Amino acid sequence: MNTSPLYYGLSSRVKLQAITDGHIAIVKLIKSRIIMKDALKIVTIAEDIQHKEPLLKVSLLCNNNICSKSVKLLEEKGIGVCFVEE
Numbered sequence: 001m002n003t004s005p006l007y008y009g010l011s012s013r014v015k016l017q018a019i020t021d022g023h024i025a026i027v028k029l030i031k032s033r034i035i036m037k038d039a040l041k042i043v044t045i046a047e048d049i050q051h052k053e054p055l056l057k058v059s060l061l062c063n064n065n066i067c068s069k070s071v072k073l074l075e076e077k078g079i080g081v082c083f084v085e086e
Helices: 036-052 068-076
Strands: 015-020 023-028 057-062 080-083
Touching (some): 015 057, 036 068, 068 080
Antiparallel strands (some): 015 023
């Protein structure tokens, strides 16, 4: 599994981290709250990753600052949300 964003055709500013074999996380450790606009971008990134490797499970790795509507959208799209302690 490759964790280089360029491999998946993504911007070099996107940070990816391997969780386990066959499971990758999009890392968004930002101070501000993750809102619906950010969640839509995350869904697009996840779709690009899964287009390149369809069997890869994609999750979001973030702080606890995320709105409930964003969490709901990500879960509907099959993207898990993992929280990091600050």
